[in-house]
Every structure is written in C-alpha cells, then in structure tokens.
Amino acid sequence: MVQMYYDEDANLDLLKDKTIAIIGYGSQGAAQAQNLVDSGLNVVVGLREGGASWNAALSDGMNVLSIEQAAKKADIIHLLLPDEVQSMVYQQDIASNISKGSAISFSHGFNIHYHQIIPPDDVDVFMVAPKGPGYLVRRTYTEGAGVPCLLAVYQDASGKAKELGLAFARGIGGTRAGVIETSFAEETETDLFGEQVDLCGGVTELIKASFEILVEAGYKPEIAYFETLHELKLIVDLIHEGGLSKMWYYVSNTAEYGGLTVGPKIINAESRKAMKEALRRIQSGEFAREFVLEGKANKPVLRALEKKEHEHPVEQIGKELRSRMTWLKQ
Numbered sequence: 001m002v003q004m005y006y007d008e009d010a011n012l013d014l015l016k017d018k019t020i021a022i023i024g025y026g027s028q029g030a031a032q033a034q035n036l037v038d039s040g041l042n043v044v045v046g047l048r049e050g051g052a053s054w055n056a057a058l059s060d061g062m063n064v065l066s067i068e069q070a071a072k073k074a075d076i077i078h079l080l081l082p083d084e085v086q087s088m089v090y091q092q093d094i095a096s097n098i099s100k101g102s103a104i105s106f107s108h109g110f111n112i113h114y115h116q117i118i119p120p121d122d123v124d125v126f127m128v129a130p131k132g133p134g135y136l137v138r139r140t141y142t143e144g145a146g147v148p149c150l151l152a153v154y155q156d157a158s159g160k161a162k163e164l165g166l167a168f169a170r171g172i173g174g175t176r177a178g179v180i181e182t183s184f185a186e187e188t189e190t191d192l193f194g195e196q197v198d199l200c201g202g203v204t205e206l207i208k209a210s211f212e213i214l215v216e217a218g219y220k221p222e223i224a225y226f227e228t229l230h231e232l233k234l235i236v237d238l239i240h241e242g243g244l245s246k247m248w249y250y251v252s253n254t255a256e257y258g259g260l261t262v263g264p265k266i267i268n269a270e271s272r273k274a275m276k277e278a279l280r281r282i283q284s285g286e287f288a289r290e291f292v293l294e295g296k297a298n299k300p301v302l303r304a305l306e307k308k309e310h311e312h313p314v315e316q317i318g319k320e321l322r323s324r325m326t327w328l329k330q
C-alpha cells in the first residue's frame with residue numbers, strides 16, 4: 001500500500017512566516033483561502049479588478065490584491081484559476097513577479113505537465129490537489145475533518161518542497177483525511193482519463209444511449225428516465241460505501257446475474273480499445289493541445305456540445321420530472 005500522510009507528518013510552522021497568495025477565488029480558491037486563514041496562516045487573494053469574485057472575497061474578509069501585487073508579496077503562489085486561463089495569467093501578471101526561493105503551486109497538474117507554464121529553475125513547484133469539490137473542502141474543514149489530497153513535487157529548488165507541500169495540505173485540512181504522494185504526470189493523466197472515460201464522458205454516454213434505445217423501442221420516456229438516470233445514484237452510493245461487492249449484495253439476484261453476464265458485452269473489446277485510445281491521446285499530449293487550442297478559439301466546440309447536451313430528451317424529461325420531486329430539493 002502507498003504511504004499516507006496525516007497531520008503528525010506535516011509541520012504547519014514552515015508556513016508561519018510566509019505569505020500565501022491564492023490566485024482565483026472560485027470553487028477551490030474560496031475554500032482553500034478560507035481554510036488557510038482559519039489555520040492561522042497569512043493569506044492574500046489575487047484577483048482581476050472588477051471581476052465577480054472580487055467582492056465575494058472582500059465580504060469573506062480576505063485581503064484582496066491585484067494578481068500582480070499578490071504574486072509580488074507572496075512566498076507561495078497557489079494558482080486556482082480555471083486551467084485554460086492559467087498560462088495566460090501566468091505570463092501577464094505572475095512570471096515577472098516570482099522571486100527566487102519562492103514557490104508556485106497548483107491543485108491540478110495540467111499546465112505544468114503539458115508545459116503551458118514553465119516556472120524558473122530557482123523556485124519550488126508542487127501540487128496539493130484535493131480529491132473533492134471546493135464546497136466539500138470548506139465544509140469538511142469547518143466540521144473538523146478534511147478532503148483527501150494528492151501531493152506532488154515537480155521541482156525542488158529549496159530542498160524542502162515536499163515538506164512545504166505537506167504543510168500546505170495541512171493548512172487546507174487535507175492531512176486530516178490523508179495525503180497520498182504522486183507525480184504531476186500521474187495526477188494529470190489519470191485525472192483526465194477518469195473524467196473522459198468513466199466519471200463524466202463514459203457515464204453520460206451510457207445514460208443517453210440506454211435512454212434513447214428504450215424510447216426508440218416504444219417505452220415511455222418517463223420510465224426510461226427512471227431506469228437509466230435516476231437509479232444510477234442509488235447504485236453509485238452503494239459502490240461508494242462498500243465497493244462493487246456491496247452493490248451486488250444489495251441488488252436482486254436477477255440484477256446481479258444479468259449485470260455480471262451482460263455488462264462485459266456492453267463494455268467489450270471494442271469499448272476497451274476506445275478507452276486505450278483515449279489514454280494514448282492523453283499521454284501523447286494530443287488531448288492537451290486540442291483543449292488548449294479550443295480555449296484560444298473561445299471554445300466553439302465546447303459551447304456547441306453543451307447546447308446539444310442541454311437539448312437532449314433525457315434532459316428535457318428530467319427537468320420536468322425533477323421539478324415534481326419535491327423531496328429532491330431537501
């Protein structure tokens with residue numbers, strides 16, 4: 001088993017005399033900045049003036065500065081902007097304000113791993129990546145717990161980059177839950193693979209395809225919605241709690257036999273070939289190039305696909321059905 005790091009492995013004192021600049025105050029930025037402040041650390045928040053999150057950060061009591069000023073002041077510059085804007089903002093406002101001996105850090109490895117950001121040799125580069133959305137990073141912290149984190153060091157100029165990363169993870173509550181060490185390459189490539197093939201891409205296509213096939217065969221869309229989308233959560237909750245075995249134990253024998261025998265015919269040799277191709281495009285940098293260029297072109301493909309997804313019948317019927325499920329809103 002890999003080693004896990006906890007509070008006792010992390011020395012918060014390493015950060016006591018340092019200034020941490022959190023660049024960006026969105027999902028992760030707001031959560032991590034507030035946790036670091038509550039851990040007694042010196043935090044400044046770097047934002048573009050006039051942006052929507054400027055006032056949000058101010059009203060949370062943050063010390064808000066321009067991105068340039070925050071970078072200048074900081075010993076640790078933690079980049080929590082959307083991945084596709086990080087390299088532009090880095091070039092414009094950060095690159096010329098990083099001083100020797102400081103650190104630049106991330107919560108996802110994309111921009112470092114794919115060379116969109118190339119920091120100078122004389123700074124530490126590390127990653128502390130919470131394995132959960134920002135609202136959970138904040139909520140669990142206030143409850144005395146935390147979200148597990150991945151830690152990686154890309155560049156160790158000070159000889160203390162790992163200790164610094166562990167201290168940072170402690171500051172946001174990560175070492176309360178456990179921290180696992182990885183590399184920028186491993187975190188980035190597995191993260192992209194998981195979201196493309198399984199969590200986001202795979203699951204949504206499975207829902208749409210099975211819904212379409214039932215409706216085309218003449219079954220009521222409302223029934224198809226319940227069978228192919230609504231029940232997914234009940235199954236995933238069981239898997240989350242106790243693995244595949246717990247789920248197989250709780251479903252009927254009919255579901256267990258049918259699932260175990262037919263499942264492999266659905267995710268078959270051809271599907272596995274497509275999954276491997278997705279991984280190959282991630283490893284070769286082809287997906288990264290495509291995504292970066294998509295961002296530079298103002299996301300025409302993404303916007304078109306979002307619209308198409310929104311108009312899909314499973315979304316239309318789902319909106320209608322969920323509005324009647326008053327218990328969902330609780």
Ligand code: NDP
Pocket residue numbers: 024025026027028029047048050051052053054079080081082083085089107108129130131132133134
């Ligand atoms: P968000 O989309 O929530 O970030 C929004 C923030 O970025 C706002 O403060 C916004 O400011 C600022 N911003 C957006 N565009 C620009 C721009 N062009 N110039 C300057 N500031 C800009 O990001 P996330 O929190 O989702 O992601 C941050 C990082 O954390 C990413 O690396 C991501 O991969 C990683 N991560 C995210 C997770 C998540 O759950 N969301 C989970 C784990 C890691 P303004 O108000 O001015 O627009």
Ligand code: MG
Pocket residue numbers: 191194195
């Ligand atoms: Mg992920």
